[in-house]
Structures are given as structure tokens and as C-alpha cells.
Amino acid sequence: MQSQLPLYPESASNFSSQVDGLMLFMVAVCLFFGALICVAVVYFFFRYRRKTADEIGAPIHGDLRLEITWIVLPFFLLMAMFGWGAVIYVDYRHAPPDTLDVYVIGKQWMWKLQQPNGRREINELHVPVDRNVRLILASEDVIHDFSVPAFRVKMDVMPGHYNSMWFKPTKTGRYHFFCSQYCGTSHAIMGGWVTVMEQDEYAAWLAGSTNSGDPVAEGAKLYNDLACNTCHLPDGKGRGPSYNGVYGSKVKLADGSAVLADDAYIRESILQPNAKIVAGFQPVMPSFQGLVTEDQIIALTAYIKAQKDQPVPGKPAAGEPATGKK
Amino acid sequence: MSGTTTSSGGEYQLPREHYLNASYGIRSWLLTTDHKRIALLYLAAVTFFFFVGGIFATLIRIHLLTPNGLLVTPETYNKLFTMHGVAMVFFFLIPSIPAILGNFLIPIMIGAKDLAFPKINLLSWYVYIIGGCFVLYSFGTGGLDTGWTFYTPLSSVYSNSAVTPAVIGIFINGFSSILTGLNFVVTVHTMRAPGMTWFRLPLFVWSHYATSLIMILGTPVIAITVLLAGLERIFHFGFFNPAYGGDPILFQHLFWFYSHPAVYIMILPAMGVVSEIIPTFVRKPIFGYSFVAASSIGIAVIGFLVWAHHMFVTGEATYAAIAFSFLSYLVAIPSAVKVFNWTATLYKGSISYDTPMLYALGFIGLFTIGGLTGLFLACLGLDIHLHDTYFVIAHFHYIMVGGAVMGYVGGLHFWWPKITGRLYPEFLARAAAIILFIGFNLTFFPQFILGGLGMPRRYHNYPPEFQVLNVMSTAGASILALGYLLPMLYLTWSMRYGKIAGPNPWPATGLEWKTDSPPLTENFRETPEVDWEPYDFVHRPDLGLTGSKPKLPGKLSPAHGDD
Numbered sequence: 001m002q003s004q005l006p007l008y009p010e011s012a013s014n015f016s017s018q019v020d021g022l023m024l025f026m027v028a029v030c031l032f033f034g035a036l037i038c039v040a041v042v043y044f045f046f047r048y049r050r051k052t053a054d055e056i057g058a059p060i061h062g063d064l065r066l067e068i069t070w071i072v073l074p075f076f077l078l079m080a081m082f083g084w085g086a087v088i089y090v091d092y093r094h095a096p097p098d099t100l101d102v103y104v105i106g107k108q109w110m111w112k113l114q115q116p117n118g119r120r121e122i123n124e125l126h127v128p129v130d131r132n133v134r135l136i137l138a139s140e141d142v143i144h145d146f147s148v149p150a151f152r153v154k155m156d157v158m159p160g161h162y163n164s165m166w167f168k169p170t171k172t173g174r175y176h177f178f179c180s181q182y183c184g185t186s187h188a189i190m191g192g193w194v195t196v197m198e199q200d201e202y203a204a205w206l207a208g209s210t211n212s213g214d215p216v217a218e219g220a221k222l223y224n225d226l227a228c229n230t231c232h233l234p235d236g237k238g239r240g241p242s243y244n245g246v247y248g249s250k251v252k253l254a255d256g257s258a259v260l261a262d263d264a265y266i267r268e269s270i271l272q273p274n275a276k277i278v279a280g281f282q283p284v285m286p287s288f289q290g291l292v293t294e295d296q297i298i299a300l301t302a303y304i305k306a307q308k309d310q311p312v313p314g315k316p317a318a319g320e321p322a323t324g325k326k
Numbered sequence: 327m328s329g330t331t332t333s334s335g336g337e338y339q340l341p342r343e344h345y346l347n348a349s350y351g352i353r354s355w356l357l358t359t360d361h362k363r364i365a366l367l368y369l370a371a372v373t374f375f376f377f378v379g380g381i382f383a384t385l386i387r388i389h390l391l392t393p394n395g396l397l398v399t400p401e402t403y404n405k406l407f408t409m410h411g412v413a414m415v416f417f418f419l420i421p422s423i424p425a426i427l428g429n430f431l432i433p434i435m436i437g438a439k440d441l442a443f444p445k446i447n448l449l450s451w452y453v454y455i456i457g458g459c460f461v462l463y464s465f466g467t468g469g470l471d472t473g474w475t476f477y478t479p480l481s482s483v484y485s486n487s488a489v490t491p492a493v494i495g496i497f498i499n500g501f502s503s504i505l506t507g508l509n510f511v512v513t514v515h516t517m518r519a520p521g522m523t524w525f526r527l528p529l530f531v532w533s534h535y536a537t538s539l540i541m542i543l544g545t546p547v548i549a550i551t552v553l554l555a556g557l558e559r560i561f562h563f564g565f566f567n568p569a570y571g572g573d574p575i576l577f578q579h580l581f582w583f584y585s586h587p588a589v590y591i592m593i594l595p596a597m598g599v600v601s602e603i604i605p606t607f608v609r610k611p612i613f614g615y616s617f618v619a620a621s622s623i624g625i626a627v628i629g630f631l632v633w634a635h636h637m638f639v640t641g642e643a644t645y646a647a648i649a650f651s652f653l654s655y656l657v658a659i660p661s662a663v664k665v666f667n668w669t670a671t672l673y674k675g676s677i678s679y680d681t682p683m684l685y686a687l688g689f690i691g692l693f694t695i696g697g698l699t700g701l702f703l704a705c706l707g708l709d710i711h712l713h714d715t716y717f718v719i720a721h722f723h724y725i726m727v728g729g730a731v732m733g734y735v736g737g738l739h740f741w742w743p744k745i746t747g748r749l750y751p752e753f754l755a756r757a758a759a760i761i762l763f764i765g766f767n768l769t770f771f772p773q774f775i776l777g778g779l780g781m782p783r784r785y786h787n788y789p790p791e792f793q794v795l796n797v798m799s800t801a802g803a804s805i806l807a808l809g810y811l812l813p814m815l816y817l818t819w820s821m822r823y824g825k826i827a828g829p830n831p832w833p834a835t836g837l838e839w840k841t842d843s844p845p846l847t848e849n850f851r852e853t854p855e856v857d858w859e860p861y862d863f864v865h866r867p868d869l870g871l872t873g874s875k876p877k878l879p880g881k882l883s884p885a886h887g888d889d
């Protein structure tokens with residue numbers, strides 16, 4: 001039950017305690033300085049009120065020592081705030097390697113979510129407690145934002161590229177999530193609930209799904225239907241590279257650099273194939289921009305991901321072990 | 327020098343000729359090149375937009391009384407907050423102090439007859455009016471529902487409202503800012519009276535100088551940005567919409583490159599007002615004049631380098647975010663320096679409770695809260711929680727309403743006797759100042775808590791647990807509304823019935839107080855010469871405060887070469 005006048009949200013993720021600790025520090029520092037100013041103003045106001053109509057104040061022009069003090073002292077406090085905040089942020093922006101990945105697609109005005117095994121949800125997200133969860137965010141239209149106050153995290157959901165966010169739920173329960181980037185008429189009702197479950201309950205819930213199309217199978221079908229298979233042959237003998245062992249590896253590019261083949265890279269390869277050309281291949285892949293939906297990209301990615309442990313053509317061993325590291 | 331006549335009873339009379347009675351008729355106003363009359367033209371237009379924006383705000387607060395929304399449909403609600411923002415930011419806050427008080431006062435404060443380019447000054451008003459008409463046309467025909475931030479691709483593709491005329495209006499209006507800024511810079515450089523050195527300039531002029539630089543450098547960027555969004559909307563050019571090959575993040579960079587400095591366009595002039603009011607009603611020089619003056623320039627410069635702190639959760643590069651957070655903390659320092667110096671100015675002063683002083687002190691309190699909560703949002707670790715919540719709304723209303731509007735209303739009171747030649751009813755005015763302060767805090771403080779709870783901004787309905795705080799906020803807003811209506815009424819009343827003020831009622835030290843109230847069209851009968859330091863009450867027998875001895879300064883010795 002929610003109280004009538006809550007003053008602070010529940011804390012239910014690894015970031016909650018970090019953010020709250022910093023918040024407390026900031027509130028304390030700011031209250032101190034705010035109170036200092038207020039007390040000084042009120043005290044001076046009454047202490048030095050005008051007594052006679054033609055009275056004037058003491059001609060004090062300034063004091064260099066004071067100026068330096070109130071420049072230098074706040075500077076150090078500000079740097080403490082900055083540093084502490086940056087530490088949390090860096091942690092937040094770098095997901096640990098072993099995440100459970102959930103795809104989140106925002107569109108005017110609903111959320112479509114897809115669990116790793118393909119189970120789909122609308123405006124509901126189920127996650128296990130004490131597991132690192134990563135949300136891979138995509139938008140089909142305008143900018144949205146996935147925000148969970150009880151976890152103290154949010155991230156914009158951009159059309160055109162993937163964003164991701166991560167957290168580790170620490171407490172079972174049901175928590176609001178909101179769209180917090182204004183996205184048009186029904187922005188305010190574009191929200192739902194995150195349900196944090198015990199790990200075994202979650203496993204049971206996931207297995208008991210009824211509406212899950214297996215994303216790998218779906219991806220395999222698209223791979224044929226969209227004619228990816230005309231170029232991307234598993235043995236690497238087609239015009240395009242084989243998918244085997246690609247996901248999670250470092251792909252060498254024609255310009256000599258290398259790029260990690262993660263979800264964002266796969267997505268970009270499908271929508272803007274010429275943005276990054278794989279070394280040893282011609283830029284002949286057509287763009288599928290506008291031809292595939294966000295859901296289909298996720299399915300194709302799942303299929304490509306499923307090939308990551310397949311033997312890589314041209315390499316004797318089973319290829320580089322895919323680390324799954326972001 | 328003063329042409330004011332004093333009758334035998336010590337009562338003042340209005341000067342025989344002044345800028346208000348120099349000529350009559352509607353043409354004499356609409357074709358005037360007198361900076362003082364143009365200021366009044368701006369006053370009328372800006373007040374109109376304040377009313378428009380205020381009505382939208384009232385409807386918003388009434389609607390949010392219940393979780394499901396009391397008054398309007400979601401479409402209408404979205405239009406209300408968008409139009410509130412557009413009217414208030416572009417047509418009230420940005421022009422308010424510079425175009426009204428700055429226009430009126432800068433030439434007089436530096437001892438000039440007018441601005442450097444009087445005709446351009448009039449042109450800037452017409453440009454403002456034309457821009458305003460486009461925006462009103464948008465409001466009237468379908469409204470605008472993109473948010474005042476016009477984020478793409480919502481604004482450039484998906485919105486069904488009248489975006490195009492609004493964008494054209496804002497584009498046009500930008501030129502009005504640019505022209506005003508140019509005029510101020512040239513005027514301050516070339517038209518200072520003999521003896522008015524840079525370090526004798528009133529701080530009001532310093533802060534307007536800094537503001538003008540931002541206007542000149544920043545406004546072209548916003549104008550182009552909204553124009554590009556408009557072109558994408560009309561002709562489907564792919565600038566910002568990924569479906570056309572554009573990038574929505576690019577829009578945000580461009581938008582905030584102007585719109586963050588624009589916050590300083592709103593607050594710096596208010597700081598200038600406060601820096602005039604405080605020494606006057608404390609009757610001593612401002613503490614650390616050169617630090618207060620330099621901090622204006624510091625804010626203007628660093629303020630240009632912090633824009634991406636609005637984008638910490640867009641997925642921008644981690645290192646970029648860290649750099650922008652750092653710079654945002656740096657810009658806090660000059661602001662803090664100002665607050666400390668104003669507070670220190672009170673020390674050993676002779677403080678009066680006159681209305682402008684109440685506004686100035688209110689400004690210090692509210693600006694301090696606004697500034698300190700800004701530190702929360704500049705903090706990367708907290709922004710991932712607070713971004714786009716009501717915490718942001720509360721924060722920037724503390725800065726823009728608690729700061730800029732308090733400064734504006736305080737400044738109007740302070741210079742009202744100069745502008746109209748008459749005094750307003752002091753008791754009512756003090757009451758209104760206190761009502762405003764209380765109403766403001768009741769309205770916006772609960773919104774900090776709502777934001778901490780995670781309530782996102784721009785929501786036409788909300789979960790029921792947020793209701794109590796929303797009701798508190800609406801209750802506060804009704805007090806706030808009263809606080810705005812009162813000055814509108816009694817200031818209007820005083821134009822006719824107020825007591826005659828005389829040239830220098832407070833008295834204050836600036837050059838503007840050495841001429842008649844209201845001033846002549848040429849401002850001064852003969853070009854004044856300045857041979858005193860700013861805010862110096864000791865060596866100014868002309869102020870009539872000769873009967874007093876300055877209190878002995880304490881261990882703080884006077885003057886460290888600051889002047």
C-alpha cells in the first residue's frame with residue numbers, strides 16, 4: 001500500500017542505495033549553505049535596520065580574503081559532488097558482462113518488451129531479483145524514456161539507434177515505470193509496472209509462457225524470407241560474411257579499425273550497412289531501413305547471436321569463444 | 327541639473343516637460359525612437375504575453391488537482407504546457423528586463439541621450455510583435471503541443487498541431503533579441519558620459535552587457551535550429567528524423583547550445599537589478615564590486631560550455647557527460663560569488679524595508695534554492711534519477727520565476743518612480759511582495775518532492791499517491807496569482823493617482839536619479855559628468871544624507887583596491 005503523502009520512493013535496486021547516499025550528502029551540504037545564507041540575510045536584515053532617515057551604511061568595499069574563501073571552499077565541495085556523481089554514472093553506463101538482456105521497444109504510446117527466451121509483454125516487465133538486468137532500448141517513432149524511480153535509473157529511448165541501461169533489482173515487489181520523455185498525446189499513460197520476482201519464480205514464469213515465439217526460429221525464418229541467406233552463407237563463401245562466431249567478437253573493418261559486434265552494431269549493419277564495412281568485403285549489402293521493424297531486427301539479432309558458437313569458416317578451432325561482454 | 331520644482335510644503339511636482347508629454351497621439355508612440363517610450367511599448371506587449379502564459383499556467387494547475395485530470399483532454403493539456411512555456415520563455419522572460427528596464431535605463435545610467443541606434447531599437451519592437459503574432463496565430467489555430475523544447479522528431483514529423491507558424495514566430499522573434507543586444511553593446515562602448523569609466527558602470531549595465539553578448543552569439547543558433555526543424559516538417563529534409571537519415575540528438579545539441587545560455591539571458595539582468603537595489607536600500611557600496619561585475623562575464627562565458635548537461639540520459643558518450651558535468655559545476659561558482667557578495671553587502675548597512683528591497687531579498691533566497699538544486703541536476707549520478715521529473719520543473723521555476731521574475735517585479739517597483747514620476751502605495755506593495763514569496767514557495771517546493779518521487783514532467787494524469795503534493799502546489803499557485811494581480815492593479819492605479827515621486831525618492835546613487843522623474847526626452851538637460859564612484863554614499867552631499875556619520879567599519883577595512 002502506498003501512503004497518502006510519500007516523500008521518497010522505495011529503493012529496490014543496486015543504484016538506489018548509491019544514489020540515495022549521494023543525495024543525502026548533497027542535501028546536507030546544500031541545506032548548510034542555504035541555511036547559512038538565509039540566517040545571515042535575516043539576521044543582518046533585523047540587526048542593521050535603518051534607525052534614522054538620513055543614516056548611511058559603513059563604506060565597506062570588499063575583502064579579498066573573504067572573496068578567495070568563498071571561491072575556493074565551494075570549489076572543493078563542488079568537485080566532491082561532481083566526482084561522486086561521475087563514479088555512479090560511469091558504473092551505470094557500463095553494464096557488467098553477465099546481464100540478462102531484455103529488449104524494450106517504445107512506440108506512441110506503449111511499451112513492448114521481450115524476454116531472452118522470446119516471451120513478450122506489453123507495459124509489464126518481469127525481472128528476477130539479484131540478477132544484473134540490461135534493457136536494450138529502441139523506439140519506433142519519437143524519443144521516449146524508460147524510467148524506474150524505485151531503481152533510480154532512466155534512459156532515453158531513441159529512434160535510430162539502441163540505447164541500453166542496466167540495474168540489479170534488490171527487492172521483490174511491483175514498481176512503477178514511466179515514460180519520462182514527452183512523446184505526444186498519451187505520454188502520461190505510457191507507463192507500466194516492473195515486477196521483481198524471486199529467481200525460481202521468475203524461471204517458472206518464463207517457462208510457463210504461452211505467447212512466446214522463439215526469437216531464434218523467427219530470426220531464422222526472416223533470414224530466409226528477407227533473402228539474407230543469398231549473401232550470408234554459413235560457410236563464408238557468399239558475398240557477405242558468415243554469421244558464425246560474429247556476435248560478441250571484434251570485427252575487423254575495411255578501414256583497419258575493429259568494432260565489437262554487439263546489438264547496436266548488428267542493428268546498424270542491417271539499417272546502414274555502409275556505415276562500417278567488414279574487412280575483405282565489398283559494400284554491396286542493401287539497406288533494410290524501412291523494410292524491417294524493430295521487432296524483426298531483434299529476431300534477426302537473436303538468430304545471429306545463436307550462431308556465435310558455430311564453427312567460424314577459415315579457422316581451425318571453434319573460433320574465438322564469444323565473451324558476451326558489452 | 328534637475329528641472330523638478332519643489333513647492334513650499336516640500337511636496338514635489340511633476341516636471342513641466344518630460345518624455346511622456348513631449349508629444350501626444352498614437353502615432354507619436356508607434357513611430358517613436360525614444361528608448362524610454364519603446365521601453366513602455368515593450369512593457370505593454372510583454373505584460374500581455376505574461377497574461378497569456380499565466381492563464382495557461384492557471385489552467386494547468388487546476389487540471390492537476392486530481393490524478394485523472396480535472397479539466398481538459400490530454401491533447402489540450404499538452405498544448406497548455408507547451409504554449410505556457412513558449413509564451414513565458416520566448417515572449418516574456420527573455421525580453422522582460424532587457425527590453426523594458428534595460429532599454430529605459432541603460433542610456434540614462436551611462437549619461438547618454440538614447441541608444442546608439444534608436445531606429446533599430448524601434449525595429450526590434452516591431453520584429454518582436456510580428457514574431458508574437460505568428461505565435462499567437464499558432465496558439466489560436468490548432469495550438470502547439472511539442473513542448474517548448476520542440477524535440478524532434480516529435481515536432482518535425484509526428485505532431486499534428488500548428489508547429490510551422492510557431493517556429494516561424496520564434497525565428498523572427500530571435501532577431502528582436504539580436505538587435506537589442508547589438509544596440510546595448512555599441513551603446514555601452516561608445517556613448518558613456520565623460521567620467522563614466524568601465525569600472526564606474528552600474529552593475530546593472532555590466533550584467534546587461536554580458537546578456538547582450540549571449541543574445542548576439544546564441545540567438546542565431548536557436549533561430550537556425552527551429553528553422554531546420556520547420557524545414558524538415560514542411561519539406562521532409564532529413565536533419566533530425568532518423569527515418570529521413572537525420573539525427574534527433576543533433577537537434578538537442580543545437581537547441582541547448584542556445585537554450586542553456588538563454589537561462590542566463592533571463593537571470594543575468596535580474597542579477598543586475600538586485601545589484602542596484604541592494605546598495606540603494608542598504609546605503610553602502612556593493613561588497614566586492616569587481617567580483618560581482620566579473621562574475622557576470624564569467625557566467626556568460628562558461629554558460630556557453632555546459633549545454634549538454636540537458637542530455638545526460640540521451641546515451642551521449644560517458645566522457646562527454648563527465649566533461650559537461652564538470653563545466654556545469656564551474657558555472658556555479660560565479661553565481662555563488664554573487665550571492666555571497668550581496669549577503670555581505672547587508673553587513674553594517676542601514677537597511678530599509680522598502681518594497682524593492684523585499685523583492686531583492688526574496689530573490690536571494692529563491693535564487694539560492696534554485697541554484698543549489700541545480701547542483702543536483704548537474705550531478706551525473708543524481709540526474710539519472712531526477713532528469714525529466716518535476717524536480718527539474720521546480721528547479722527552473724525557482725531560477726526563472728523566483729529569480730528572474732522577482733528581479734523584474736522588484737526592478738519595476740524600484741524604477742517605477744523614474745518611469746512614471748509617481749510612487750506606488752507602499753503598504754500594498756510590501757504586502758504583495760510577501761504574498762508572492764509565500765505563494766511561490768507553496769507552489770514550487772512540493773514539486774521538488776514530487777520529482778524526487780519520480781513523477782515525470784508533462785503528465786496530464788498521474789498515479790494517485792502524488793495527489794496530495796499536487797493539490798498543495800495548486801493551492802500555492804492561487805496565492806501566487808494574487809501576488810501578481812495586486813501589483814498589476816496598484817501600479818496601473820498609481821500612474822494616475824500615485825504620489826509625485828521627485829527625482830530621487832530613495833535616494834540612490836546612479837546617474838538615472840540625477841535627472842527628472844519622468845526624464846526629459848533627451849534624458850539630461852546637459853551632458854552629465856561623472857566624478858564619483860558607484861554606490862558611494864559618503865562623498866555624495868547631493869543625496870541629502872549629510873546629517874549622518876558613517877558607522878565605523880569593523881575589522882573589515884574599507885576598499886581593497888576594488889574600486
Ligand SMILES: [Cu+2]
Binds near residue numbers: 179180182187
Ligand atoms: Cu514515450
Ligand SMILES: [Cu+2]
Binds near residue numbers: 180181184190
Ligand atoms: Cu512519453
